[in-house]
Amino acid sequence: MELWYTENQNDHLRFSCRVTRTLHVEKTPFQHLAVLETPVLDRVLVLDGIVQTTVWDEFMYHEMIAHVPLNTHPRPEKVLIIGGGDGGTAREVVRHPRVVKAVMVEIDERVIAASRQFLPELSQGLDSPKLELRIEDGIEHVAQHPGEYDVIIVDSPDPVGPARGLFGRQFYEEVARALKDDGLFVAQSESPLFNAELIAEINRYLRSLFPLVRLYLTCVPTYPGGMWSFTLASKRYDPLQVEPISIPELPYRYYNAGIHHAAFTLPQFLNELLDQD
Structure with a gap:
């Protein structure tokens, strides 16, 4: 008998992959969690029926959410990561040579535990001496730490349930206050093909709070x-003023100096969406 995982990406589109083994399933206090083993994607972390990351392609996401902001700020010494319980973003942040301390705030400790057990390739950075791991609400943490961080990275799930608050204007106002006077932040902002209205909304909010807002792709x-x-x-x-020579030479698999700049070159439909040329 064949076992397949199917994600309903919307009412008219599904994504499926063959599953060779179900490694872990549980209902946490916050969400349904599963780790699956597949022949193509390797191990897959699924939360509430939605793929969060896979061993096969996670580097494309985690290197871009981490190294673009870390190499844009000349001194990203103190970094906050909100979410990212699989550990992939933390792994990238702590290996950056200019980062002195990273604070990772994840609300669901069971995601961290499952990732430690089944996704060691991603979670290895969670044991770094640079990292302080806190199990608490990221929204509350940001509100309680004004003027503290050089860089804030919001590695959140899709904007449903508890994560919806991570996409609102009030949260972005608190993020701006939690940053130092020369701080910056990056958030994953969903699919340009299926979440265009959300992307436009996020950009409107942020343009009223920050002098510089840019969208980039992976x-x-x-x-x-x-x-x-x-x-x-x-x-x-x-980020467009970053000199390639200033980017640390690390064993990247996706990111590099050329990608850093090219990622901000948007297709025309996004330029029109954001009213930028």
């Missing part, structure tokens, strides 16, 4: 549409 084959967006908002530093 490819994540297991996310809806394959094209994925991040939104960077900065009080001072422009």
Whole structure:
């Protein structure tokens, strides 16, 4: 008998992959959690029926959400990660040579536990001496730490349930207050193909709070549409002004100096959506 995992990406589109083994299933206090083993994607983390990450393509997402902001800020010494319980973003942040301390705030400790057990490739950074791991609400943490961080990275699930608050204007106002005077932040901002209205809304909010807001893209084959967006908002530093020579030489698998700049070159439908040329 064949076992298949199917994700309903919307009412008219589904994504399926063959499952060789179900490694873990549980209902946490916050969500349904599963880890699946597949022949193509390797191990897959699924929350509430939605793929969060896979061992096969996670580097495309985690390197881009982390290294673009870390290399835009010239001194990203103290970094906050909100969400990212699988550990992939933390892994990238702590290996950046200019990061002195990273604080990771994840509300669901069971995601961390499952990732430690089944996704060691991603979760290895959780044991770094640079990292302080806190099990608490990221929204509350941001509100309680004004002027503390150089860089804030919001690695959130889709904007449903408890994560919806991570996409609202009030949260972005608190993020702006939690950043230092020259701070910047990046949030994953969903699919340009299926969440265009949300992306436009996020950009409107952020443009009223930050002098510089830019959208950039990566490819994540297991996310809806394959094209994925991040939104960077900065009080001072422009990612397009980064000198390639300033980017640390690390064993990247996706990110590099050329990608850093090219990721901000948007297709015309997004330029029109954001009213930028």
